[in-house]
Amino acid sequence: MSPSSTLSAMDVRQVLSTYRDVLRSHQDVVNRLNVYPVPDGDTGTNMALTIESVISAIEALDDPVEMATLCQAVSHGSLMGARGNSGVILSQLLRGISERFESCEEIDGTTLAGAFAHADVLARQAVVRPVEGTILTVAKAAGDGATSAANEGGDVASVAEAARLAAEDALAKTPDLLPALRHAGVVDSGGTGYLLLLDALCFVVSDRALPIAPDVESMDVNISIQESHGDGDVSDLRYEVMYLLEAPDEAIDAFKEVWAGIGDSIVVVGGAGIFNCHIHTNDIGASIEAAIQIGKPREIRVTDLDEQVIEERWVRDNVDIDEREVRPSGPAPTTSVVAVVTGDGVGRIFRSLGAKHLVKGGQSMNPSTAELVTAVEATGSANVVILPNNKNIRPVAEQVNELTECSVMVVPTNSIVEGFAALLSYDPSAEIQENLDAMRETASSVIAGEITQAVRDAETGAGPVREGDWMGLSHEGILVVADSLDGAAKKLLERLILPSHELVTVIEGDGASSGTTRQISEWLAEERPGVSVEVHHGGQPLYPYLFGIE
Numbered sequence: 001m002s003p004s005s006t007l008s009a010m011d012v013r014q015v016l017s018t019y020r021d022v023l024r025s026h027q028d029v030v031n032r033l034n035v036y037p038v039p040d041g042d043t044g045t046n047m048a049l050t051i052e053s054v055i056s057a058i059e060a061l062d063d064p065v066e067m068a069t070l071c072q073a074v075s076h077g078s079l080m081g082a083r084g085n086s087g088v089i090l091s092q093l094l095r096g097i098s099e100r101f102e103s104c105e106e107i108d109g110t111t112l113a114g115a116f117a118h119a120d121v122l123a124r125q126a127v128v129r130p131v132e133g134t135i136l137t138v139a140k141a142a143g144d145g146a147t148s149a150a151n152e153g154g155d156v157a158s159v160a161e162a163a164r165l166a167a168e169d170a171l172a173k174t175p176d177l178l179p180a181l182r183h184a185g186v187v188d189s190g191g192t193g194y195l196l197l198l199d200a201l202c203f204v205v206s207d208r209a210l211p212i213a214p215d216v217e218s219m220d221v222n223i224s225i226q227e228s229h230g231d232g233d234v235s236d237l238r239y240e241v242m243y244l245l246e247a248p249d250e251a252i253d254a255f256k257e258v259w260a261g262i263g264d265s266i267v268v269v270g271g272a273g274i275f276n277c278h279i280h281t282n283d284i285g286a287s288i289e290a291a292i293q294i295g296k297p298r299e300i301r302v303t304d305l306d307e308q309v310i311e312e313r314w315v316r317d318n319v320d321i322d323e324r325e326v327r328p329s330g331p332a333p334t335t336s337v338v339a340v341v342t343g344d345g346v347g348r349i350f351r352s353l354g355a356k357h358l359v360k361g362g363q364s365m366n367p368s369t370a371e372l373v374t375a376v377e378a379t380g381s382a383n384v385v386i387l388p389n390n391k392n393i394r395p396v397a398e399q400v401n402e403l404t405e406c407s408v409m410v411v412p413t414n415s416i417v418e419g420f421a422a423l424l425s426y427d428p429s430a431e432i433q434e435n436l437d438a439m440r441e442t443a444s445s446v447i448a449g450e451i452t453q454a455v456r457d458a459e460t461g462a463g464p465v466r467e468g469d470w471m472g473l474s475h476e477g478i479l480v481v482a483d484s485l486d487g488a489a490k491k492l493l494e495r496l497i498l499p500s501h502e503l504v505t506v507i508e509g510d511g512a513s514s515g516t517t518r519q520i521s522e523w524l525a526e527e528r529p530g531v532s533v534e535v536h537h538g539g540q541p542l543y544p545y546l547f548g549i550e
Contacts, residue, residue, distance in 0.1 A: 003155070003156075003157035003158070003205065003206045003207075004155070004156050004157050004204075004205040004206070005108070005109075005155040005156055005157070006106040006107055006108050006155070006156055007106065007107035007112065007156050007205065008067075008105075008106060008107075009064075009065055009066060009067045009070050009105075010064075011107075011204055011205070012067070012070060012101065012107070013058060013065075013070065014204050015197075015200050015201050015204045016051070016054060016055060016058065016074070016200075017055060017058075018200040018203055018204060018210070019051055019196060019197050019200035019201075020048075020051045020052060020054075020055050022196050022199060022200055022210050022211070023044070023047060023048050023051055023193060023196050023197075024048050025213045026044065026192075026193075026196060026211070026213045027044035027045055027048050028044065028213075029044065029192075029213050029214060030043050030044030030047065030189050030192050030193050031043060031044040031045060031189070033186045033187065033188070033189035033192055034189040042084060043084070043086040043189040043190055043193060044189065044193060045083075045084075046082075046083040046084030046085075046086050046087035047086050047087055047090050047190070047193040049081065049083045049087060050078055050081050050082045050083055050087035050088075050090050050091055051078075051090070052081065053077045053078065053080060053081020053082070054073075054074050054077040054078050054081065054094065055077075056077060056081075057073040057074065057076060057077025057080075057081075058070065058073050058074065058077065060073070061073055066105075067101060067102060067104060067105055067107075068102045068103070070102075071098035071099070071101050071102035072098070072102065074094055074095075074097075074098045075094070075095045075098045075099070078090065078091035078094045078095060079091050079095065079269065079270050079274065079276050080244065080276070082242075082269070082276045082278075083242070083301075084240065084242070084278070085190075085240075085265050085267055085278050085280075086135065086189070086190040086193065088126070088242075088267040088269055088276055088278045089123050089126065089127065089135055089136070089190065089267055089269075090135075090190075090193070090194065091269055091276060092119075092122050092123045092126045092267075092269040093119040093120075093122070093123050093135075093139055093194065094119070095119075095122060095269065096115065096118045096119030096120070096121065096122035096123065097115040097116065097118070097119045099115075099118060099122075100114050100115035100118050101115055107156060108155065108156060109149065109150045109153075109154045109155045109156050109158065109159040110150045112146060112150070112156055112159045112160065112163075113143070113146035113147045113149065113150035113159050113163075114147075114150075116139075116142050116143040116146040116147075116163055117143035117144075117146070117147055118143075119139060119143065120136070120139045120140045120142070120143040122269075123135075123136055123139055124136055124140075126267050126268055126269045127266070127267050128256055128259065128260050128266035128267075128268075129260075129264065129266065131178070132177045132178075133174040133175075133176075133177030133178035133181060133188060134174070134178070134188050134190055134191060135188060135190030135191045135193070135194050137170050137174060137177065137188070137191065138167045138170050138171050138174070138188065138190075138191035138194050138195060139167075139191075139194060140170070141166040141167050141169065141170030142163040142164070142166055142167040142170075142194075142198060143163070144166060145162045145163045145164075145165060145166025145167065146159045146160075146162055146163035146166075148162060148166075149161075149162035149163070156205050157202075157205045157206040160198065160201045160202050160205050160206065161202055161206060161208070163198055163201075164195070164198035164199065164201070164202050164208075167191075167194070167195050167198055168195060170191070171187050171188065171191045171192060171195055172187060174187050174188040174191055175187060196211070199211055237263055237264055237265075237280040237281055237282055239280070239281055239282065239284055239302055239303065239392065240265075240278070240279070240280055240301075240302070240303040241263075241278075241279050241280075241281060241284055241287045241288070241300070241301070241302050242276070242277065242278045242279075242300070242301045242303075243276075243277055243288070243291065243297040243298060243299055243300040243301065243369075244274060244275070244276055244277075244297070244298050244299045245270075245274070245275045245276075245277050245291045245294075245295055245296070245297050245298075246273060246274055246295045246296045246297075246298070247273065247275065247291070247294045247295025247296070248273065248294070248295070249271060249272070249273065251294040251295070252268060252275060252294075254294070255268070255290055255291070255293075255294055256268055258290040258293075259277075259279050259281075259287065259290060262279075262281050262282075262283050262286050262287060262290075263279040263280050263281030263282075263283070263287065264279075264280050264281075265278065265279065265280040266278065266279050266280075267279075277291065277297075284302055284392075284395050285395065288300060288395060297399070298369055298370070298399070298403060299368045299369045299370045300368070300369045300395065300396045300399055301367075301368045301369075301396065302392045302393065302395055302396055303392070331380075332356075332379060332380030332381040333356070333381055333428030333429060334381065334383060334428060334429050334430065334431065334432075335381060335383040335384070335385060335426075335427075335428060335429075335430060335431065335432045335435050336356035336357070336379035336380070336381035336383070336384045336385070336428070337354060337355045337356055337357075337384070337385050337386075337387060337423065337426055338355070338356065338357045338358075338359060338372065338375045338376055338379065338384055338385070338386045338387070339355040339357075339358055339359070339386075339387040339389060339419055339423075340358075340359045340360075340361045340367060340372075340386075340387065340388050340389050340390065340393055340397075341358050341359070341360065341361075341389065341416070342360070342361065342416075342540045342541065343509060343538045343539035343540035343541065344539040345507075345508075345536060345537035345538040345539040345540075346416055346507070346538040346539060346540055349420065349536060349538070350387075350419065350420075350423065353420065353423035353424070353426070354423055354426050354428060355387070355423065356379045356381070356384075357375045357376075357378050357379050358375075359371055359372060359375045361390075361393060367393065367396070368396070369396050369399050369400060369403065372386065372396065372397060372400050373400055373403050373404050376400055376404055376406050376408055377404055377406065379406075381406065382406055382407060383406065383407045383408075383409075383431065383432035384406050384407070384408050384409075384432075385408075385409055385410070385411055385426075385432060385435055385436060385439065386400060386408060386409070386410045386411070387411055387413050387419040387422055387423070387439075388410065388412070388413060388414075389413045389414070389415060389416050389418065389419040390413075390414060390415070391414045394410065394412055394414075397410045398410055407432055409432055409433075409436045411436060411439045411440050411443055412440070412443075413443050414448065414475060415448035415450070415546065415548075416448075416507060416538065416540065416546055417446055417448045417505060417507065417546055417547065417548030418443040418444075418446050418448055418548075419443070420505065420548060421442045421443050421445065421446040421548065421550065422439035422440070422442055422443040423439070424442055425438040425439050425441070425442040426438075426439055445550060446548050446549065446550055447474065447496050447501075447548070447549040447550075448474065448475065448546070448547065448548060448549075449472060449473065449474050449492050449493070449496050449546070449547035449548075449549065450472070450473045450474075450543050450545070450546055450547070451470060451471070451472055451473075451485065451488050451489050451492065451543060451544055451545040451546075451547075452470075452471055452473065452542055452543050452544075453468065453469070453470055453471070453485075453511075454466065454467055454468060454469045454470075454471055454481075455467060460477070460478045460481070461477060461478060461479075462478045462479055462480055462481050463481055464481075465478070465481050469481050469482070469483060470482050470483070470484060470485050470487065470488035471488060472488045472489065472491055472492025472495070473492075474492075474495075474496060479492060479495050479496075480492050480495060485511070485516055485544060485545075486516045486519045486520060486523075489516070489520050489545055489547075490519075490520065490523050490527075492547070493520070493523070493524065493528070493547065493549075494527070496547070496549050497528050497531065497549055499530070501528075501530075501531055501549050501550065502530070502531055502532065502550060503531060503532050503533075503534065503548075503549070503550045504524060504528075504531050504532070504533050504534070504547060504548070504549055505534045505536065505547065505548035505549075505550075506520065506521075506533065506534065506535045506536070506545060506546075506547060507536050507537075507538040507540070507545065507546035507547075507548070508535065508536070508537050508538055508539075508544070508545065509538050509539060509540035509541065509542070509543045509544050509545065509546065510539065510540065510541050510542070510544065511544035512544040512545055516544075516545075517535060520545070521533055521535070
């Protein structure tokens with residue numbers, strides 16, 4: 001292929017589809033680079049999901065497509081599908097490029113350079129506290145490099161190559177700008193993801209070979225450090241809150257000011273009455289209430305940033321739940337139940353107890369409001385009870401009633417075992433309020449316990465925790481710490497089981513073993529002979545054992 005002097009709408013489509021493919025191939029690599037500002041490890045995944053939404057919007061168009069129509073689809077698709085801080089910024093960069101492209105049938109070098117520069121401006125406007133050494137630095141370098149080449153009369157191919165080279169140089173220098181990157185020995189993850197867009201562009205216009213993703217296992221990354229970001233220390237900010245906000249454009253500046261007081265990593269993109277909003281915060285309620293003050297938030301997603309990415313991968317890749325187990329069948333009952341679940345065995349148990357529809361999600365990958373609305377309406381019932389089974393999902397579930405014609409109520413279950421207990425009082429033929437009252441009472445009678453492994457050193461109420469230690473948790477927080485899985489389980493059960501208790505339900509997850517389960521059962525038989533023990537396979541990630549004590 002000879003170098004291109006201009007870009008057509010068909011070329012732009014090819015660039016975006018190539019970007020989708022190369023980003024997917026590098027997804028785990030970009031995730032691995034994500035050591036800042038919190039170790040949630042999902043930059044590559046979020047950027048990939050964002051571009052997937054763009055491709056879906058493009059594929060819905062009729063051929064042949066004009067440039068203006070294509071650009072509108074790119075802007076809308078990226079805005080509606082943006083995930084995470086990196087995905088929101090990427091959506092704004094794509095929007096900036098699209099705004100410069102949409103009035104042209106053919107893109108020359110000057111227009112391409114202007115698009116990169118405009119994308120940088122929009123992205124920086126969207127971030128409340130811009131930080132250098134991030135994707136913003138790489139985007140600015142791309143715009144500057146492209147502008148210099150265009151000023152020298154360069155065509156599309158030469159401008160694209162100049163943008164890519166400048167962005168590559170800037171990416172290599174990001175560790176000089178961020179101590180977290182320098183300590184870990186890596187470059188910025190978001191900037192790496194954006195550079196792949198320029199790789200895709202150069203592949204189309206100048207036949208440059210696409211990069212091959214390195215082996216993730218060979219990457220030496222120190223992810224133990226957490227640094228301050230902007231004006232705040234985000235290592236103390238536990239939750240990522242995202243939603244689409246329908247509100248007047250003129251109200252957004254004041255909205256950003258409110259958010260600036262309750263969090264960091266703030267990105268707000270959009271316009272014409274619809275915005276995609278992202279924040280890291282400790283106050284989920286305040287971050288949502290700020291939106292309600294000026295408009296209508298929807299598709300709210302809340303993610304716990306303290307958890308690892310294992311659960312996200314399980315949810316996003318649709319692993320472990322057999323679709324035959326989640327597909328509703330039979331006539332719709334008077335009241336249906338929608339449950340949020342994690343793990344194949346957990347899903348089957350919820351189905352066996354009467355849940356009509358399951359939504360995949362959990363501690364570190366919370367379903368969106370839209371997903372819950374879809375599940376509610378798929379039940380076919382006019383009345384639906386939602387079991388969020390996680391405290392972080394409850395605020396999202398509470399929004400569903402206003403977004404559907406169904407009557408929706410939420411049983412505030414904070415754990416899988418509470419959800420199990422609630423379903424024991426579920427009567428599909430009863431009215432929704434009757435079910436709500438009965439299910440709440442049963443769920444509240446269960447004491448939930450969890451065993452998980454520490455991913456970092458910390459000081460806790462149970463004493464110092466070192467990476468790799470096993471921790472026992474209840475609704476009160478971390479109660480026990482041990483150097484072995486069975487030791488943590490026994491110490492936790494010793495704390496939680498009272499003389500009045502009669503039943504302990506054990507849910508095995510990833511990391512559980514028959515030997516450990518046997519040791520737990522034998523300990524219960526010796527130390528708590530008055531309780532019965534039920535063991536179930538749940539398959540949930542991150543938590544080898546969940547306990548329900550009744």
